[in-house]
Amino acid sequence: MDSFAIETKSLNKVFITKTGFWKNKSKSTMAVEDISFSVERGELFGLLGPNGAGKTTTVKMLTTLLLPTGGTAKILGMDVVKQTAEVRKHIGFAFSGSRGLYNRLTAFQNLKYFAELYSLKDDFANKRIPMLLDLVGLADRADDRVETYSSGMTQRLHLARALLHDPEVLFLDEPTVGIDPVGSRDLRKTIKNLLSLGKTILLTTHYMAEAEELCHRIAIVKKGNIVALDTPDALKRRISGESVIEASIQSDQIQVLIDKLKVLDQRTVITHDTTTEPEKLCIRTTEPGRVLELLSPYLNPQYILNLEARSQTLEDVYIAIIQGDQA
Amino acid sequence: MTHLRWGLIKQQMSVQFLVRTMNPLSLGLFVIQPAVFSAVGMLLSRAAGNSTPDLVYSVIGGGIMGMWSGLVFTSTFDIAGDRRNGMLELIVGSPTSLNLIESIRTFTNVLSGLFSLVLAFMAATFIFGYSFTGVNTWGVIVSLLLLLFAMWSIGVFLANFLAWSRLSGTFVDYLEMPIAFICGFMYPIRVLPVWLQHISGAIPIRWALEAMNESLLGSFDLKYLTIHWAMTIFLSLVLIAITTWMQVKVHDKIRLSGELSSI
Amino acid sequence: MIDKFVHIIRIYFAEAWLSYQGRFAITSPFGYIAGKLGFPFFLMLFFIFMGKYVGFSDPLYIVIGNILLIPASSGMGGVTLAISDERQWGTLSYVLGSPAPRGPVFMGRAFYYIVDGFVTALLGFGIAAGIFGLDLSTVNIFLLMICSLLIAVTSSGLGFLFGSISLVTRDGWMILSTFLSFLYILVGVNFPVASLPMILQKLSWGLPLTRGIMAARLVMEGEGWSSISSLITGEVLVGLVYIFIGYFFFLFLEKRSMHSGTLDAM
Numbered sequence: 001m002d003s004f005a006i007e008t009k010s011l012n013k014v015f016i017t018k019t020g021f022w023k024n025k026s027k028s029t030m031a032v033e034d035i036s037f038s039v040e041r042g043e044l045f046g047l048l049g050p051n052g053a054g055k056t057t058t059v060k061m062l063t064t065l066l067l068p069t070g071g072t073a074k075i076l077g078m079d080v081v082k083q084t085a086e087v088r089k090h091i092g093f094a095f096s097g098s099r100g101l102y103n104r105l106t107a108f109q110n111l112k113y114f115a116e117l118y119s120l121k122d123d124f125a126n127k128r129i130p131m132l133l134d135l136v137g138l139a140d141r142a143d144d145r146v147e148t149y150s151s152g153m154t155q156r157l158h159l160a161r162a163l164l165h166d167p168e169v170l171f172l173d174e175p176t177v178g179i180d181p182v183g184s185r186d187l188r189k190t191i192k193n194l195l196s197l198g199k200t201i202l203l204t205t206h207y208m209a210e211a212e213e214l215c216h217r218i219a220i221v222k223k224g225n226i227v228a229l230d231t232p233d234a235l236k237r238r239i240s241g242e243s244v245i246e247a248s249i250q251s252d253q254i255q256v257l258i259d260k261l262k263v264l265d266q267r268t269v270i271t272h273d274t275t276t277e278p279e280k281l282c283i284r285t286t287e288p289g290r291v292l293e294l295l296s297p298y299l300n301p302q303y304i305l306n307l308e309a310r311s312q313t314l315e316d317v318y319i320a321i322i323q324g325d326q327a
Numbered sequence: 328m329t330h331l332r333w334g335l336i337k338q339q340m341s342v343q344f345l346v347r348t349m350n351p352l353s354l355g356l357f358v359i360q361p362a363v364f365s366a367v368g369m370l371l372s373r374a375a376g377n378s379t380p381d382l383v384y385s386v387i388g389g390g391i392m393g394m395w396s397g398l399v400f401t402s403t404f405d406i407a408g409d410r411r412n413g414m415l416e417l418i419v420g421s422p423t424s425l426n427l428i429e430s431i432r433t434f435t436n437v438l439s440g441l442f443s444l445v446l447a448f449m450a451a452t453f454i455f456g457y458s459f460t461g462v463n464t465w466g467v468i469v470s471l472l473l474l475l476f477a478m479w480s481i482g483v484f485l486a487n488f489l490a491w492s493r494l495s496g497t498f499v500d501y502l503e504m505p506i507a508f509i510c511g512f513m514y515p516i517r518v519l520p521v522w523l524q525h526i527s528g529a530i531p532i533r534w535a536l537e538a539m540n541e542s543l544l545g546s547f548d549l550k551y552l553t554i555h556w557a558m559t560i561f562l563s564l565v566l567i568a569i570t571t572w573m574q575v576k577v578h579d580k581i582r583l584s585g586e587l588s589s590i
Numbered sequence: 591m592i593d594k595f596v597h598i599i600r601i602y603f604a605e606a607w608l609s610y611q612g613r614f615a616i617t618s619p620f621g622y623i624a625g626k627l628g629f630p631f632f633l634m635l636f637f638i639f640m641g642k643y644v645g646f647s648d649p650l651y652i653v654i655g656n657i658l659l660i661p662a663s664s665g666m667g668g669v670t671l672a673i674s675d676e677r678q679w680g681t682l683s684y685v686l687g688s689p690a691p692r693g694p695v696f697m698g699r700a701f702y703y704i705v706d707g708f709v710t711a712l713l714g715f716g717i718a719a720g721i722f723g724l725d726l727s728t729v730n731i732f733l734l735m736i737c738s739l740l741i742a743v744t745s746s747g748l749g750f751l752f753g754s755i756s757l758v759t760r761d762g763w764m765i766l767s768t769f770l771s772f773l774y775i776l777v778g779v780n781f782p783v784a785s786l787p788m789i790l791q792k793l794s795w796g797l798p799l800t801r802g803i804m805a806a807r808l809v810m811e812g813e814g815w816s817s818i819s820s821l822i823t824g825e826v827l828v829g830l831v832y833i834f835i836g837y838f839f840f841l842f843l844e845k846r847s848m849h850s851g852t853l854d855a856m
């Protein structure tokens with residue numbers, strides 16, 4: 001058995017939805033256009049991409065919940081369409097959000113319910129459930145109804161549920177949404193632990209630091225296609241020719257400076273962060289010298305409050321890739 | 328594979344019971360609404376100038392109504408609720424097949440409905456002094472068991488149909504009264520126009536119910552009863568066969584259209 | 591002042607439009623109308639044959655009563671659904687958290703259901719004329735319309751009452767549908783109120799609909815305004831009482847649910 005843990009070839013998914021007053025028009029949405037990748041056993045593979053890129057759709061096809069419109073996908077060498085039943089035994093999956101649990105039941109009862117769906121032996125389940133609840137930090141709330149849980153707690157319970165039958169391949173769709181910083185760190189530790197046990201994990205996330213810390217390889221998905229696939233380091237090297245210059249600027253002068261920087265070459269990406277105070281311009285460029293030259297006349301508190309160059313992060317790469325070729 | 332395990336049955340039934348049956352909703356479904364239907368039957372009879380109510384059709388018929396409405400509603404709530412709260416997806420994604428789960432759940436729902444019927448029998452006995460003299464007891468028991476079987480076969484069919492699409496729930500709602508009306512839940516079939524009687528002949532519940540009511544009314548006509556029982560079994564099996572055949576298609580269809588969850 | 595009024599009117603219609611969209615979003619107009627008429631139609635047939643079996647000889651009595659039940663349940667169900675759906679979808683907090691006045695918001699939604707029930711009832715009368723030979727030739731159609739509309743409006747007051755209950759429990763909808771089934775007995779839908787036991791008759795006269803339905807029956811028999819005016823006045827008064835009780839009950843429970851945090855508990 002030297003098959004990949006996960007292998008997709010030209011995976012494609014088109015949704016047909018009925019619209020219009022008489023529900024007689026159909027509209028098709030290309031959720032996934034052409035996605036091919038392979039994940040080695042024991043690897044942690046990350047899917048990143050903007051909202052609506054097709055990450056969840058891909059995960060759902062891999063977890064047998066959606067039938068692909070085209071292409072193939074195999075889990076541990078088994079086809080997700082033809083060997084559905086076998087695949088289901090070997091995978092675990094968790095989606096984000098508060099759905100997917102019986103609110104009127106306790107955490108323990110919910111897990112017990114799924115233990116039965118996965119045909120776990122009673123005594124095994126009775127040992128494993130407390131162990132998992134402990135693992136995700138819910139041991140003391142095990143007998144409370146799920147409707148009384150905070151969103152982070154339901155999220156943790158999802159992970160426990162996904163791990164019930166000790167699956168070889170794990171799919172986690174935005175597992176850390178809503179989990180507090182300490183909880184996320186614990187969760188990342190748990191995920192690394194699972195890796196050391198030889199599990200294969202496919203993870204989607206919007207947190208770049210998380211992806212950078214955890215993933216062996218990352219695929220960046222945009223509009224249903226993979227636009228970049230590599231290790232985090234290699235992705236960062238990709239734009240190593242570029243520098244990042246961050247300038248804190250008086251809000252009313254931002255446009256003036258953006259106009260000044262328009263003379264820079266095509267590959268320069270300027271992002272404007274309005275969430276900070278003062279507002280920030282982040283300039284990704286291959287011509288740092290020219291940027292400094294252009295900005296130097298404005299280096300006074302009326303315009304620029306602070307200017308610094310910093311090293312590339314995964315976030316820079318992501319933004320460069322997602323925004324860069326949009327122009 | 329997805330064979331029937333005792334643990335699974337126990338777990339499904341208890342969760343089903345906790346999540347759906349032990350619910351204020353059930354009080355309305357299994358107790359109050361059937362009582363209202365019984366009351367309409369008795370009051371109509373009173374308005375028509377009769378001095379005593381018809382116990383078999385008005386009172387026990389109310390219990391049948393409760394069983395049926397309960398089955399239709401809980402089946403709809405099961406699937407629609409699971410779809411809405413993301414459960415359907417997780418169940419389908421597990422190695423246990425949805426069909427197996429639906430069978431067990433429907434079984435629980437049918438059993439819960441029995442509560443309505445028991446209440447109706449109790450009301451008939453203790454409130455209206457029904458003495459059960461001359462009743463064909465064995466006829467009633469066999470017919471009742473077959474009635475449960477027929478209800479179960481329809482319940483599984485409905486569950487599968489409900490899984491088919493987000494829209495099916497609306498249709499199933501509109502199936503509740505037509506079936507009750509055409510199968511004569513609270514009056515004998517013979518008051519219906521003949522062509523409607525023919526249509527109801529295709530529904531297994533009708534045969535079992537007719538046999539049960541006749542047995543309650545004291546019929547020991549073995550030939551009549553046997554034909555009715557045989558028809559119930561035959562039609563239920565046909566329905567189960569159709570359901571089995573459809574299940575595969577439904578499983579594919581919902582995964583193609585992405586209707587396992589409401590996004 | 592006038593600004594505020596325009597604002598309220600706008601909220602009112604925006605909400606009505608939202609209800610309309612909400613109902614149509616899941617099905618096509620055809621399925622919608624079939625569905626709307628389907629349940630009452632078969633329920634009515636069921637009652638007719640129940641009546642036939644026990645010797646109740648006037649099927650048209652049942653037909654008329656059940657058609658008039660349509661605007662009643664639509665008006666009542668409309669307001670309740672407007673509130674309980676919001677809660678179920680978790681959007682109730684946003685609505686109640688907004689500064690919009692509650693009256694127009696929920697009445698606006700109810701407006702759609704009131705019109706909807708009214709139109710469906712008229713359609714019902716048309717169909718009944720075709721199928722059951724209901725004779726409309728001597729009927730003052732205008733008065734019949736007034737009665738149907740009135741029934742829809744007065745029952746929306748009860749809707750507020752049940753809708754308010756959905757602020758504190760998730761079972762508002764169920765309580766409503768249970769109550770709706772009481773109407774099969776209480777308000778003179780399937781048999782005359784006079785044939786009820788005395789205690790239930792008292793209850794009937796304390797509910798909206800009883801007088802409205804009775805008035806509509808008189809109109810169906812060819813009577814004019816003079817013979818129904820007192821019934822109509824009574825219906826309006828009883829209806830107003832319920833709308834006020836319902837509305838203030840709503841405001842009261844809204845406050846309460848803010849304390850107990852039950853606004854969007856599923």
Ligand SMILES: Nc1ncnc2c1ncn2[C@@H]1O[C@H](COP(=O)(O)OP(=O)(O)OP(=O)(O)O)[C@@H](O)[C@H]1O
Nearest residue numbers: 015029031050051052053054055056057058584585
């Ligand atoms: N069941 C469905 N029916 C129709 N369209 C769908 C369905 N599910 C997803 N889509 C569409 O497919 C596209 C991809 O959605 P998907 O959920 O895969 O995105 P995503 O990458 O997971 O985004 P996010 O980061 O927001 O979770 C979107 O345009 C979405 O609207």
Ligand SMILES: [Mg+2]
Nearest residue numbers: 055056057173
């Ligand atoms: Mg997603």
